[in-house]
Amino acid sequence: MTLQEQQAVLPRHFVNTGLYTSYGPSPGHYDEMLDAHGAVRPHWQMFLNLLDDLGPEKLHHRWETARQLIHDNGVTYNVYGDPAGMDRPWHLDSLPVVFSAAHWAELEAGIAQRARLLDAILDDLYGPQYLLTEKIIPPELVFGQDSFLRPLHGVMVPGARRLHTYAADVGRGADGRFVVLTDRTQAPSGAGYALENRMVISRALPDVFRDCRVSRLATFFRRLRETLQSLSNREDPRIVLLTPGPYNETYFEHAYLARYLGYTLVEGADLVVRDNYVYLKMLGGLKRVDVIFRRQDDDFCDPLELRADSALGVSGLVQALYCGNVAVANALGSGLAENPALMMFLPAICRRLFSEDLRLPSVESFWCGNAEARKYVLDNLPQMVVKRAFSSMQDKPVFAGKLSYSELETLRNKIIAAPTLFVGEHYVALSTAPSLVENQVQPRHVVLRLHATCVDDGYCVMPGGLARFSGSADSMIVSMQRGGGSKDAWVLSDGPVDSFSFLQPAGQPVAFSRALGDLPSRVADNLFWLGRYEERAQANARLARGIAMRLMDQTFDASAELPVLISALAKQTMYTQPDGQEFSAEARLVDILMRNKHPNGFPATLQSIYRIAALVRDRMSLDIWRIINRLDEDFPRADTFEPALLDILPAMDRLIITFAAFDGLTMESMTRSYAWRFLDIGRRLERVLATLTLLSEALVPVVDREGPLLESVLEIADSIITYRRRYTTNLQVPPVLDMLLADESNPRSAVFQLMRLQEHLASLNPEGGGTGLSTAERIILRLLTDMRLADLNALGRSDNADDHRRRDPLDRLLKIWMDEIRMLSDVISRAYLVHVSESRQLGFQLSAPMPDAAS
Amino acid sequence: MLVQVTHITELDYSALISETVMELRMAPRQERLQHRLSFVLGIGPASEVHSYFDWLGNTVHTFAINKLHRSVKISAVSVVQTYGRSRETLHSADMWPPSVPTDHSLFDMLRLDAPVVDCPALTELAQQIKPTGRESLARVALNIMDKIHAEFVYEKGITSASSTIAEVLEHRRGVCQDFTHLMIGLARKLHIPARYVSGFIHAGNQQFRGAAETHAWCELYFPSSGWMGYDPTNNCEVKDNFVKMAVGRHYNDVPPHKGVYRGNATETMKVEVHTMDLPEIAGNLVGERTSSLNVPIFGSTGRGGVVPWILEEQVQQQQQQQQ
Secondary structure: OOHHHHHHHOOHHHHHOOOOOOOOOOOOOOEOOEOOOOOEOHHHHHHHHHHHHHOHHHHHHHHHHHHHHHHHHOOEEOOOOOOOOOOEEOOEOOOOEEEOHHHHHHHHHHHHHHHHHHHHHHHHHOOOOHHHHOOOOOOHHHHOOOOOOHHHOOOOOHHHOOOOEEEEEEEEOOOOOEEEEEEEOOOOOOHHHHHHHHHHHHHHOHHHHHHOOEOOOHHHHHHHHHHHHHOOOOOOOOEEEEOOOOOOOOHHHHHHHHHHHOOEEEOHHHEEEEOOEEEEEEOOEEEEOOEEEEOOOHHHOOOOOOOOOOOOOOOOHHHHHHOOOOEEEOOOOHHHHHOHHHHHHHHHHHHHHHOOOOOOOEOOEEEOOOHHHHHHHHHOHHHEEEEEOOOOOOOOOEEHHHOOHHHHHHHHHHHHHOHHHEEEEEOOOOOEEEEEEOOEEEEEEEEEEEEEEEEOOEEEEOOOOEEEEOOOOOOOOOOHHHOOEEEOEEEEOOOOOOOOOOOOOOOOOOOOOOOOOOOEHHHHHHHHHHHHHHHHHHHHHHHHHHHHHHHHOOOOOOOOOHHHHHHHHHHHOOOOOOOOOOOOHHHHHHHHHHOOOOOOOHHHHHHHHHHHHHHOHHHOOHHHHHHHHHHHHHOOOHHHOOOOHHHHHHHHHHHHHHHHHHHHHHHHHOOOOHHHHHHHHHHHHHHHHHHHHHHHHHHOEOOOOHHHHHHHHHHHOOOHHHHHHHOOOOOOHHHHHHHHHHOOOOOOOHHHHHHHHHHHHHHHOOOOOHHHOOHHHHHHHHHHHHHHHOOHHHHHOOOOOOOOOEOHHHHHHHHHHHHHHHHHHHHHHHHHOOOOOOEEEOOOOOOOOOOOOOO | OEEEEEEEEEEEEEEEEOEEEEEEOOOOOOEOOEEEEEEEEEEEOOOOOEEEEOOOOOEEEEEEEOOEEEEEEEEEEEEEEEOOOOOOHHHOOOEEOOOOOOOOOOHHHOOOEOOEOOOHHHHHHHHHHOOOOOEEHHHHHHHHHHHHHHHOEEOOOOOOOOOOHHHHHHHOEEOHHHHHHHHHHHHHHOOOOEEEEEEEEOOOOOOOOOOOOOEEEEEEEEOOOEEEEEEOOOOEEOOOOEEEEEEEOOHHHOOOEEEEEEOOOOEEEEEEEEEEEOOOOOHHHOEEEEEEOOOOEEOOOOOOOOOOOOOHHHHHHHHHHOO
8 A cells, every 4th residue: 555545544634744654554563553554443543533633733732731730640650770769750642542342342351261260270279279289280380489378378368359450461463463461460550540541631632532432441440449348248348558658669559549449548557467457557546457458569468477578568467367357459479370480371271270261362481390391492592582480570571582692591591590480482573553752653562451350250351541652663662660651542432431430420419528537647647747847948948038138139238147047047957067168158058058968958858848748649639749749840959950049049939939839728728637737736836946946046146236137037937017017116126026926916926836736736635625635735835824924025135135145044945945845746746646667577586596505 | 205395585675665566386286296285375565365377287376565565575384295206217118219299298398498598519418418329218318417417517606597508508507407407408409308397305314405495407208107307406316305396398487486576676585495304294284375474564655645765766756856
């Protein structure tokens, strides 16, 4: 077929604008959009026509909006060892890959059967082991690896299922047939990303999406919820999503799924086993957990029984499982079935267990523990992809054809030395699909990730959702870790589209709920510190802005207050000047702000906000998260540019506005739940400390001209306008003290913060009141009374100051108050927040533990 | 022989810890040649004890302490009736290499796996012992033991509890655990299923290494008569003065206690073992039960309660608060 003929079937706009000029099927590969003659496959026609109607400019514009959405939502995929650090932005292609209903039906049936098969294999291997006694699979595949969790052999599981969720990477070979490349049976990832992709694409192309009649994903998640729910006999079971934590590569997804499914996101340290039941540590006490939906590897789940060096697990979880008091999905030990060495035995197992043929073939694979297979692999080594048996995750597959001769020989010797550890696979000439790369539609190799969840009589498969594509046209390595990207995968429906959504349909009566919700102690702890760090950074920024303004404005003399302010900032951020360096005031400010490596330094404080916000992102609205994301842009890191005084002032201005937006949103948009209270408690504590610190730095020493200094103090404490309105006369210390300490109507005063803290603590201690005051409430009451009773006139007088020209009584009082505030912080965290300290393994007992033991 | 074993473990921490979760494999096994007549387990601070059988048939006791504490004490007192073998293994008709069951039941006991790792030094040593022709299985077992006894020196402090046999082969020194792992490795290398045993020796008035402490030896599989015990540390076959607590593939399956604690503290451990032969069982020892030992716990961290001590974590948090 000639180019002219091709253009006859390709949409008008795309050809006209040149978007498609470079697109064509690669020889030897199946193309998802075009057939072998270059004609558009029928199931793509509708989609392309609709895009065509949209036109390239509009498409481009919509896509830019969608990309902004991905950035704002903070969709990330962490890459281990990536110099860019955590949170690499998720790369989503604007063009989905489209599948017809007929192709999908074949694929769906294949995935469902395969999930059922792998579940049956697990059931057998953790039970009667007929597959071993009948020699259908060799024992090495079971006992030769640590993913067979021996403590779980023979342990019953609720619902008699071990594989509650399953995912497969599926590619399409040159002949157009689907083959399974990888099985994921422990804690398959990707379902949350599929959901996010779909959300972005359907927002970018709402009309196209609707008119193409794309099968919805929500039904899958409803089934998943039903499945997890069914694992407990209790009426309203508590289900948690167990994550390894924010350093995991797919943490974004864990938080996203937890929010979407309505489960509490927990880490191992949030859970505790008591008397063989699993509990979640909540502010209101321990709450029993019925089902754990885990995203953690098998052996990390219980440091006691399984992997001794796991810092992530729940000690005693296996015990609770023995007793049937908790269900874990997927069942512990299910990683056994994702061994690539198992693939070559699947057809035989399928016939033995189901009397069926395997519908969906695996990639042709050869486990080298089998003599015949080993010979084949060694004879054809350059044509092989070599993988580790057992732990498919640990090592990257080796494309033997790309190795040098000596590397190839090394590999050969490794296989010969330990053949059972290796699996050889044939290359799959992956199919290509159109992807938008640099404003050109280009072919990229794609792999589908398909998810299934068990239902009563089998498995329910998510219709499409997530595909990944290679980084370049000639690369077949499809990996998010290697620069490829992801696509939405659309399955066209030939029946009506199920429009189920987790949102309640309109008009249906909904039970009112005003539950404030209990909160895991760790989350409360994180919110508390988020509040503290945010307020701390804000105080630093205000002070820094005050300094920068005075440095830049040459029109008035700031020589009196500048040294005081700079030293206050240095004190606030625990800055120590490098030895032997003389700084100008400007350089000193830049150094304090940008290059302070102390954990209390300004860069570290901003970093802490970001880190802790990531830990509690499932608790925050998208708007709040977007504000957090802006911090990074507001204040560039010192290693990316050479900072100058000129940059400081606008940066501080931006930051202060961003913080104000954060404060405003959290005040106005968060329900008055425990979560909000702990955020605010942290904030109030920090603000009171910042005010007291500023007063003690600025007002304890007596300087010659106090007016400008007092003005800057008021300005930094955001109270200058009120002061001017109240006291039209000149600036004096006692009224400034009154305004910043005791004035109940000033939202920046110490007393104001303490009153808010008092309210929070009263609501956390509902049985209190009268003699029932908690320790924290007593401290606050004492502080409030002290501040209200303090004789500010006497404290502020400078003629009272001694020879050292210091206001010593004020100094003593402020120090006492600051100590009390710190104690208050400790008392609150000890009373309400669990000390989440690391757990350790007990020392192993030596056979000769005592040096003086007789032996 | 009627043997009473008193096994006291004391764990002390440099600071208060908030949680301990522990598993014990301290109860002597019930077997053909060993009957457990009594087992009294004391735990302090007081906590509820649960027990179950692990996948190797060992009795495991578990407990958790959730109050602040600074030490944990475990006392296990047991009385077992042991029986000697009816005849010397040398009289058994089993030949090398043994015919092992064709199912997979002994697969784990033939596999070389950490800490019983395969390494060139192990291959070489096994080659030196490997019989050239038909040989009685018992002879091969004794040859392995003789070899270890001749070439390795018993010395404490060279290896640690997590040492692999590669280290032992390099240093040529070790303690009972190392000798046992080495013998297991050599046996498996020669296709003889072998397993690890943790237990005690009652020395009486004889000299044994590993008496008055927790000891380890191994068992080799004889098709006609099952598992036969060998103690490479003392270069002897196991007799009725050996008390078995637990069996496994290697040490990691059977530590007498293992667990996890939460808190910023370091641990020190003291273990005492005392054995004696009894003319009969004392009345207070009959049966199996658990009891509480008097080890202090510290006040609760409940709401508003004043807590009089300083935790190290608290110091850290205070540091974070400093302006």
